[in-house]
Amino acid sequence: MRFELDTGLSSLQGKRPRNEDFAGVQAPQPHEAERGWVAALADGVSGGGEGLMAAQTSVMSLLRDFHAVPTDWDSSVALDRLLGHQNAWLAAHNRRPGPDGEPREALTTLTAVALRGRRYAIAHVGDSRAWLLRDGECLLLTQDHRMERRDFAGLTRALGLDDALRLDHSQGELRVGDRLLLTSDGVHGALRSRQIADLLRATPGAQAAADALTAAALAAGSLDNATALVLDVKDLADPGLNDLAALGRTLPSPGPLGVGAMLDGYQITALVADNGVHRLLQAREPATGRLVALKMLRPGRADDPEERAMLAHEIWLGLHLAEAPRSRRGAAGSSSGFVRVHAPADGATHFYAVFDWHGGQTLEQLLAKGPLDAAQALALGQAVARSLSLLHAAGVVHRDLKPANLHLGDDGQWRVLDLGVALSRRSSAAARELHAGTPSYINPEQWQDPPAAPDAGSDLFALGVTLYRALTGRLPYGEIEPWQLARYRREPQSVSRLQPSVPMPLDRVVMRAVARDARARFETAEELLLALERCAARDQAEPVRASRNGGDPVLSWQIAFGLSLLLNLLLVAWLLFLPR
Template sequence: MSFEVDIGYSSLRGPREVNEDFAGAVHAPRGDEARGLIAAIADGVSTGGRGLEAAQTTVMGLLADYFATPDTWEPTAALDRLIGAQNAWLADHNRRRAGSATALTTLTALVLHGQSYTLAHVGDTRAWRVRADGEAAVPLTADHAFEHPDMRSRLTRAIGLDDQVRVDYAQGDVRVGDCFVLTSDGVHGALKPQQVAALALQGDAEAASEALVHAALDAGTRDNATALVIRVVGLDARQLDDELGDGRRLAPPPLLKVGDVLDGYVVTGLVADTGVHLLYQARHPATRELVALKTLHPSRASDPQERAMLAHEAWLGQRVGEGGGFVRVHERAENASALYIVFDWHGGRTLEQMRKSGARGTVAEVVAAAIEVSKALGRLHRHGVVHRDIKPGNLHLGDDGRWRILDLGVALSGREGAAQRELHAGTPSYINPEQWEEGGVADAGSDLFALGATLYQWLGGHLPYGEIEPYQVARYRRDPVALSRLRPDVPVWLDHLVRKAVARDPRERFETAEEMLLALERGASRPVGAPMATPLARRDPVMLYKIALGVSLLFNALLVVWLLFLPR
């Protein structure tokens, strides 16, 4: 279901001469709908009559600029930058017109994204959440004002009051049917929480906002009355913030055995135990179809970095798993009791299992698999994601005849945590030389090198540069042997293609998955050229020095013999 809301807005000046309240809401622009919407309300402070100016510029600036911030920023980071800039601008203007009218305002901003909300709050406007359960409205903010009845207008915090402003932030989950209400103090100062809850659920959102404002006026409010009502009709797919929130809130389940039930999923078997993760087979509570459950091993349950990485993997799986080439990830139930990921279950085997069983694919089967995996890698890279661990164990051939890429646990998306980004991930034998030897950064090219190494191993029976252990320093001292020498049925065009993918010099390799895919599809009709032999000076500069030293020692030995023993 797509993200959908019903919004209503009403504002009246009440007994005041001027209405200094201002509010508004804006959806994310087309193409960026996953960022949800932002709503804000501000109550200008009547210091010389410029309260409306402060409220209007603050709300309009925030709504105009929020979706212009990078989508990699957390909502709190984007809000903090924008609110801080607006506060500095207002404070500077207030200093310049000291002695005359100044412009101050309160602010409450609400961002709805995915299945979460983020609040930013300064002053005494309020945000409420109302759920259709008959309970009173729940305040999501706390006023920054004196509580004495005679000093209600004395704010302890306001936009434009000081050079620096301290903003309160809050985050939480969103459900279908939730109603968020933003009010100025002219409304909540005259109504009780029970009244706010009852009126917020009357009619549609527009009718509810009007009901709140008129009820406040009827109750004798002495201020402007403004209400912005937002009802959540449909939720977008879960976003990374939702998953990270679950990662902090939920604990992984204890060790499960066959027959145990987790949130309705009946465990039917333990598939894998890596010491870090556990993978179970289970039955879906509603459809009874087989699914896979992935969670952390209890020994890693308290590790916040592992939790964040599992949450990141769940988000990535939902983001890229809808198309071909990856396993689809299910959303957890709203009332999930533990931290885990639910995948579609696909019978079949990984390429690693096929190799260990002695199954040796034909050239046609290898090419068909390479085409499917290249398409999947292209999709992944277009999302800005780097897998970082392409290898036979992560390529799976399902019973439906389709190849899929598994395990996005160490993938990079630009949204991962610093610990995951700095992790030297991947399997050494499939890591490109510049990353392993020179400490380079993983990118799309490193995935293509790993795919090339996997194809070389599948066709030739061993890795292009040999097995490399984690504690070894890789010395890519020789170019890979031509596959046609290891397996006569490998055509020359495929030999050249695979050796190009694993060339020692990165400039010799494919630049994109699409380029590699095109070469595979063209095959012998338009073959790629064989990569040039890597000079010894690049493959092993130390060996070059050793040879030079050997020649020098031999020359000096001959010179000594000539001087001491040969007649002159």
């Protein structure tokens, strides 16, 4: 899903000689969708144009730079850092005397809101305000930094006022139908909170609501600039990693569940697997009859914060891959060779992952019946190489590619399973330090001292080992343990020597994929996929050439023999009856 927002902005000068309010909204570019939206409203508080300059530069710099911060920054951190830099610039500006020698006073209030995933984050300084209308109830989300006394009335905090900026921060959950409002004191100084709430409830459309608020403020006698910025949440994006991590920290993990037990509307139908860390259950959604797979931490690991963070990361990766450009997807569309993951439902009571259920078997189960033939191995290799191409384009390394994590569905499609130890740019430091994977499928460089970091080449080596085993029933270097570096001192036996039915072109592709020297292997999933496609095209070309030559080789020999016999008979007749 894509985040959908309706925005409305109205700013009226009122009775002031100039409008020193400034507000704006910045939507993300398509490739920045995960970073979310940002909006801000500033109210310049000093005359001579300095207030307008402070308000304008503060809002514009925030909107310009918000989508350039690292993706792993929390929204509140991004707002704090960017506004802190702006405050430092304004404070330095104010320390320099103006053209007439008088001190400068470039000051402004500012209230900003970042909408990311399914949460909002607010940063606030001064006496502009943020409001939230939800289910008919209007809530004030900020507190004014203003001192009201008989002998003094003024701001206690503002951008540019002090070298050190103290922002108020708050966060909350977003829902479809929420209406967020930012106002300058020209609006809420003239209208009571009840009047603002009534106008927000009664006026459909974000722009109409903003216009109604500023018009009502001036009609009520406001002496200041009046600015209102309205944000209507029409649809929410899939939760971001921060949202999922928050669920992982706050929701309990399910306890032991038997067949027939209920969990958030799912009825457990079978226990599929238990690897000591996770349990995989099959469940049915009674409302639709749809089967799903539920993945959750075992009770003994449920309190491990790193395991919870890795499960949240796995859910996020599944949702992230579903948003991959369609040009990179396979014929199956959005599945892309992976099992589709579902966003946690609103009101979920426990922390777990929900996947589509596919009947079929893993490659591990298929190989228990014997090796694959060349055509089956080619289909497997091409499908997995396409999935790896998509994965690597998203900056993700699987790290545990092996037969147990490759599934052939009843629909005939190969899918890559288990992104639990996959690495992305958003992986935690603990996940990066984990030496994950199955030793026999890990490339030799990761066993060196110091070890090389896993990368896209690690997945390609693991795919090569998987194809070698699928064709021969053996591992190229045997069962590997971390201390058995001697196993990598010689090249493995060729596939065709162990299985003569394997064509030499396919043999060369697999042997290159599992070569000891990383420089001899394929560099990208696209390069490996092209080599496998050429093998498949070469195999398909043979029957075409045979059909052009007559199809049946016995018949061809019979025709050739008949022609030869006829030619010889003609030669004998010519010799016998030739005139002397």
